[in-house]
Amino acid sequence: DVKVTQSSRYLVKRTGEKVFLECVQDMDHENMFWYRQDPGLGLRLIYFSYDVKMKEKGDIPEGYSVSREKKERFSLILESASTNQTSMYLCASSLGGATSEQFFGPGTRLTVL
């Protein structure tokens, strides 16, 4: 089975802190994604990566950056956390191609105080 793991289930940070969210997948998937999920807004794509060192902006990239130095790991970085970044963050990976479903991690609930 595909396994996508995220470094923390719950995280509390202060405004202005630099925050790293880590995601690791163990199935050699090409694509990796970071979403945030908010009530009433659903899942929104922040960034995605289709190869090592490659990244593309999603729908809401402002205030975030990403890093993919190795195929299995995709990091989301909040350079200076703000209260409006309090959210549930979900990482996903997919093999790539026409029938490629995304496999999701358990999520990280981030609270910025």
Added chain:
Amino acid sequence: SQELEQSPQSLIVQEGKNLTINCTSSKTLYGLYWYKQKYGEGLIFLMMLQKGGEEKSHEKITAKLDEKKQQSSLHITASQPSHAGIYLCGAAVSNFGNEKLTFGTGTRLTIIP
């Protein structure tokens, strides 16, 4: 951009009853994915539909994609407490591989005994 509308937003159903959740797109769907999310957790892949008129079933859950490929329905027969959660539809934004998905806002399903 592609928008997905799910209805209803929430649903309370007595155990044993049937129910249907709908997902409607403003554009042609090139791939439609159904996911289930338990509260506060990641998404679990249920089914993927690609062809107009396609129907798939898994245990007591059936998903259909209409001929015009703009609407999908998820039907649960004889609902059980284990069916409770949030159901999300996601759609591929192009037919050149399905790397990016747009998600609906979800339907929260509650099963009462």
